[in-house]
Amino acid sequence: MTNIFRGRLLASSLLVGIALVASGAAQAQDAGQISTPNGAAPAGDQDATANGGDIVVTGTLVRNPNLVQSSPINSVTSEELQLRQTNVAEQFLRELPGVVPSIGSSVNNGNGGASTVDLRGLGDNRNLVLLDGQRIAPSGLSGVVDLNNIPLALVERTDILTGGASTTYGADAVAGVVNFVTKRDFSGVEANISNQITQRGDGNVFRADLTIGANFGDGRGNAVFSVGYQQADPVTQGERDFSINNIDSYTGLPGGSGTAVPGRFTGLGLGANNQIDPVSGRLVPTFALFNFNPQNIFQTPFTRYNMFGAAHYEVTPGIEVYNRGLFSRNTVQTVIASSGTFGNALTINYSNPYLPAGARGQICAANGLTVAQCNAAASAAPGSADYRTFTTNASRRFVEAGPRLSTYTTTVFDYTAGVRGDITDTIGFDFGGNYGESENVQRQTGNGTLTRLRQASLATSTTACVDPSNGCVPINLFGDAGTITTDQLGYLLGVTNSTLTRTTIAQVHGVLNGDFGVSSPFATQAISFALGAEYRKYTAAVISDELTQRPNEVLGNGAASPDVSGQYNVKEAFGELIMPIVEDKPFFHSLTLEAGGRVSDYSTAGTNWTWKVGGSWEPVRSLKIRGNYQKAARAPNIGELFSPLVTGLGNSANDPCAGAGVTAGSALGGVCAAQIVAGGGTQAQANALIGTIPLPSAGQVNVTQGGNAALGVETANTWTIGAVFQPDFVRGFNISVDYFNIKVRDAITSPTVGDVFSACYTPLQAATSAACQAVSRDPIDGSLNGTADGLALPLSNLGRIATDGIDLAANYRTDMGFAKLALSFIGTWTNSNKFQATPTSVNRECVGFYSVNCASIQPEFSFNQRTTLTIGAADVSLLWRYVDKVKYEPLALADDIAAGGGPLEQFQRIGAEHYFDLTTRFGVTDNFDLTLSAMNLLDNKPKVVGASIGDTAFNSGNVYPSTYDALGRRFAASARLRF
Incomplete structure (x- = not known):
């Protein structure tokens, strides 16, 4: 009810602005020229204003459009978004050089309902997302912004500043800032409608937006209101030939999950005999893994309703009040293969009516029962002397129930208001506040609960359980597909579960900025400054139902x-200077220096300082050399501080202790046995399991991780140096090149799965070492699944991250008489991106590599190049997107070889990829234009590398769908009406 009330209140407030629209709508503003792929005009050379009025400059709080910055900024204009037929912000951001795909519409298993951006591959929690230079309500415990809620219909441009910006914006801006700048003085009516569909007739995406704005009060004010709707259909992996079957990356054979049909039962002392043969009823070596691909999806279903409104009014000359409101409600659904009992420890009676006689005889023999004892136990009732049970890790997929559905409904409310104006002719102020909240409700269906499964596994007949409470219905875990009945599913799956995540941000800020009225003796422009203070308070909470809170209770739910x-607040004071030193002198067309500092007092992490120095030098008008050095910082977020320890899932297709090659008398066998004992087994049980431990199910292992209240601030040193060349002898041409270097110390990190394996097994350490004690195994079958705590991945401030590379951008525009030609290029070469979780961990390089340790692919080189030809009122534009070749991580391969194998050679390399998107836009009338596009024009298919070679979130359907297009050729059409 609270959110509904706030939504209605916001809508009512924004409608007041609409009421101010004059009865005769004015002509909508001109949208400007077609943009380059990411607006490669260098910072300071682009128009710093959002259509006049208040200046929005990303990377500084100094409001002087005539002063240039030392930080390189790339921009994506609204026209570029129209050419790309972009529907959500995450979609175009992940295609840009320098951005590594993060959680978004192409992530199914691992998508929590929010889409995020990852600059430079440093993590989505190390960059800041802003709206008109202000923070907005974050999503989840990590404090990142959900890009699904950005109102693209009103975005004038998107500025992307890479490199530290903590001095200007505070914590989190270690890798940089993404700032969505909205249209300030929109006047008129604009309606947009678009539709996309793949060549194969699926994946339909529909979007509609209506924006109304007007100036009023003789031009002293403006109000704008925009509403939008979007809906996207799913695309299943079963609808593409390269993903319909799960492929094992290590064998090349059909793979899948060990939680299969018929069921698998381990820990019975039968060696490799663990899957039920539906014909003989005996346990035999595994012959059928479960192909989970067809039920999984490449494009998540998505529905969004959003409203955005803004208004400003000059109440007196030089004093303006302003406000901005955002309301969004979106629903993301993930579809994951059928639930089951994923290696859960079950106690089953020998007299279970569904237990085949052949399997019963095998289990009896393995447990030392005579034939007579076994026969007696087969018909014994509970309480009798002959009644017996056995315990096993059961893995049986409930295909009869269909897929698991997780529906994430996110409601975001964010409101900003303030007053700004002039104190003197050269000094102004801005005082404002903001409150925002995000509420994400996750509802899951199709899972089942462990308590009911354990109750249903102990049966006296096909209709009666040993414990008949709750209307228990016995379950048939031993049959082939179709043998679990509707009644059995009704009891097992009859409980739904949900989780609510609520976050809020409250902030207030005050800024004085302008110039001192004095200048350098060698310059005419005055020294400009900004001084201010800010207060922010964050809160976050996760509220789950009783089932979801219990470890392992919700089947197939991971952690x-x-x-x-949790909550924390921060009080900050900051200042910036931009100082023109020399102007219009020989070899010094301009020389400008800038500096800034910020002190931050966190209620959780204490006091921290950040600062920056930089400058730009133009020896001549056409050449600018710029550089910037910053000390940035990031305070631990609420999740990193307060999340309790939980056991969830990580990725690994290998286990050094798995397989018949490990013997009980070997050094490795001794370590593996000790880890089974640490998981709760006896020494005798552990010794007996060595040589029979199964490989990780579906390439996933249990991992245990959580927050750490002792975490402190991580710091970073970032610097850039580059040049911009705009030669007078080539009109319409500019080129910029910038080197970036980011080093994060005391990084808040946890080890990778590969780090834990390497620390213990390569080379092999003593069982009593801390490295080997970080691995705990299931006591029943010795695996890293089931009830095992698995691998310990603790958070600490012991990490180090370092990345560097070069950005290159070039633009050329010319009028050829019969047509206008626009060429643009933006590319990023990343030299290195190294991550070391602790001083003793591997210093891991992930640029150009993929594996379970390098989650999302970061190519060494990538670029976007656009060519646009304008003939009259028609534009024909071709976008060329390039992704460099990548290969399997060498360190991961070394670990695989040490464990006895590795991915097939054919899966260890992905060649360079070229995508072409062709768009034609027609200005049908002065007020109406039509845009038609063909994306992935050549219908390139992603390279198949198998399903067990990488992280589940990004290695899905045998490919990497967030980096390489899995949908194929798509067609889009959009119409825009303006008046």
């Missing part, structure tokens, strides 16, 4: 979700 609540 439990216990309740979490």
Whole structure:
């Protein structure tokens, strides 16, 4: 009810602005020229204003459009978004050089309902997302912004500043800033409608937006209001030939999950005999893994309703009040293969009516029962002397129930208001506040609960359980597909579960900026400054139902979700200077220096300082050399501080202790046995399991991780140096090149799965070492699945991250008489991106590599190049997107070889990829234009590398769908009406 009330209140407030629209709508503003792929005009050379009025300059709080910055900024204009037929912000951001694909519409298993951006591959929690230079309500415990809620219909441009910006914006801006700048003085009516569909007739995406704005009060004010709707259909992996079957990256054979049909039962002392043969009823070596691909999806279903409104009014000369409101409600659904019992420890009676006689005889023999004892136990009732049970890790997929559905409904409310104006002719002020909140409700269906499964596994007949409470219905875990009945599913799956995540941000800020009225003796422009203070308070809470909070209770749900609540606040003071030193002198067309500092007092992490120095030098008008050095910082977020320890899932297709090649008398066998004992087994049980431990199910292992209240601030040194060349002898041409270098110290990190394996097994350490004690195994079958705590991945401030590379941008525009030609290029070469979780961990390089340790692909080189030809009122534009070749991580391959194998050679390399998107836009009338596009024009298919070679979120359907297009050729049409 709270959110509904706030939504209605916001809508009512924004409609007041609409009421101010004059009865005769004015002509909508001109949208400007077609942009380059990311607006490669260098910072300071682009128009710093959002259509006049208040200046929005990304990277500084100094409001002087005549002063240039030392930080390189790339921009994506609204016209570029129209050419790309972009529907959500995450979609175009992940295609840009320098951005590594993060959670978004192409992530199914691992998508929590929010889309995020990852600059430079440093993590989505190390960059800041702003709207008109202000923070907005974050999503989830990590404090990142959900890009699904950005109102693209009103975005004038998107500025992307890479490199530290903590001095200007505070914590989190370690890798940089993404700032969505909205249209300030929109006047008129604009309606947009678009539709996309793949060549194969699926994946339909529909979007509609209506924007109304007007100036009023003799031009002293403006109000704008925009509403939008969007809906996207799913595309299943079963609808593409390269993903319909799960492929094992290590064998090249059909793979899948060990939680299969018929069921698999381990820990029975039968060696490799663990899957039920539906014909003989005996346990035989595994012959059928479960192909989960067809039920999984490449494009998540998405529905969004959003409203955005803004208004400003000059109440007196030089004093303006302003406000901005955002309301969005979106629903993301993930579809994951059928639930099951994923290696859960079950106690089953020998007299279970569904237990085949052949399997019963094998289990009896393995447990030392005579034939007579076994026969007696087969018909014994509970309480009798002959009644017996056995315990096993059961893995049976409930295909009869269909897929698991997780529906994430996110409601975001964000409101800003303030007053700004002039104190003197050269000094102004801005004082404002903001409150925002995000509420994400996750509802899951199709899972089942462990308590009911354990109750249903102990049966006296096909209709009666040993414990008949709750209307228990016995379950048939031993049959082939179709043998679990509707009644059995009704009991097992009759409980739904949900989790609510709520976050808020409250902030207030005050800024004085302008110039001192004095200048350098060698310059005419005055020294400009900004001084201010800011207060922010964050809260976050996770509230789950009782089932979701219990470890392993919700079948197939990964980690439990216990309740979490936390908050912190920060008080900050900051200042910036931009100082023109020399102007219009020989070899010094301009020389400008800038500096800034910020002190931040966190309620959780204490006091921290950040600062920056930089400058730009133009020896001549056409050449600018610029550089910037910053000390940035990031405070631990609420999740990193307060999340309790939980056991969830990580990725690994290998386990050094798995397989018949490990013997009980070997050094490795001794370590593996000790880890089974640490998981709760006896020494005798552990010794007996060595040589029979199964490989990780579906390439996933249990991992245990959580927050750390002792975490402190991580710091970073970032610097850039580059040049911009705009030769007078080639009109319409500019080129910029910038080197970036980011080093994060005391990084808040946890080890990778590969780090834990390497620390213990390569070379082999003693069982009593801390490295080997970080691995705990299931006591029943010795695996890293089931009830095992698995691998310990603790958070600490011991990490180090370092990346560097070069950005190159070039633009050329010319009028050829019969047509206008626009060429643009933006590319990023990343030299290195190294991550070391602790001083003793591997210093891991992930540029150009993929594996379970390098989650999302970061190519060494990538670029966007656009060519646009304008003939009259028609534009024909071709976008060329390039992704460099990548290969399997060498360190991961070394670990695989040490464990006895590695991915097939054919899966260890992905060649360079070229995508071409062709767009034609027609200005049908002065007020109406039509845009037609063909994306992935050549219908390139992604390179198949198998399903067990990388992280589940990004290696899905045998490919990497967030980096390489899995949908194929797509067609889009959009119409825009303006008046």
